Amino acid sequence: MRFDSTSQYVATPDLSLAVNAALTLRRPLLVKGEPGTGKTMLAEEVARSLGWPLLQWHIKSTTKAQQGLYEYDAVSRLRDSQLGDPRVHDIANYIVRGTLWQAFVAEQPVVLLIDEIDKADIEFPNDLLRELDRMEFHVYETQETVRARHRPLIIITSNNEKELPDAFLRRCFFHYIRFPDRATMEQIVAVHFPQLKPQLLAAALGVFFDLRALGGLKKKPSTSELLDWLKLLLAEDIPLEALRTDDKTRAIPPLHGALLKNEQDVHLLERLAFMHRRGQ
DSSP states (O other): OOOOOTTTBBBOHHHHHHHHHHHHHOOEEEEEEESSHHHHHHHHHHHHHTTOEEEEEEEOOOOOOHHEEEEEEHHHHHHHHHTTTTTGOGGGEEEOHHHHHHHTOOOOOOOEEOGGGSSSOHHHHHHHHHHHSSEEEEEETTEEEEOOOOOOOEEEESSSSOOHHHHHHHTTTEEEOOOHHHOOOOHHHHHOTTTOOHHHHHHHHHHHHHHHHHHTTTSOOOHHHHHHHHHHHHHTOOOGGGGGGGGGGGGTTTTTTGOOOOOHHHHHHHHHHHHHHHHO
């Protein structure tokens, strides 16, 4: 089992190597990188490439590690007891399996995505150390131990919003997805827009990378935002001349709402254009 680029995803050689290393070591793959660089999509494409089912656990600020294992639905049991339901005599009827439990008991190996782990409380990764290391956990209500039938490939994503504990990091294979260079970006765009004219692609990438190189931007546009912008340019049939980057007096690119996500960055470009006009 080895992973490489797919028809829908361009994986750089070092990213493919990281995925295959995690498969060989049987350790979770921790993937960091800017938002919009394809971390979540990586798990989807790895699952498709390997022919394994994909299970996804999307983490929120309120998510607790226990929810990934199981939850005891005491409220439903109390309600059923009041209604005289005979199911109340078996507590197992009120154990709700979490995503990790589902991955452990799957009939075949699965890819398990733990998405944006850095959104949770700082103790969240530590609370999963034993389960991810030993591939088992204990259900106290039923006194059973759940062990993984097949060790899943666990892909954990982080936007680097907070530091992860050292003990957790030791158990992972780590990879940072660097922002694509121009050549790699051309490959990515070609996957999504194979009919895009080379002149339009060159002009659009010129605008995009000029924006990313601009000092003072609060949020640099990402790969996913570039793809959205290109989709709009094609849908609106924006002429090539509107994307020329040699005219520094232009205020902002057409359909800039796909690239710029806050008013400070829009105002920055407007001020720069104004300064260029005054300097002429």
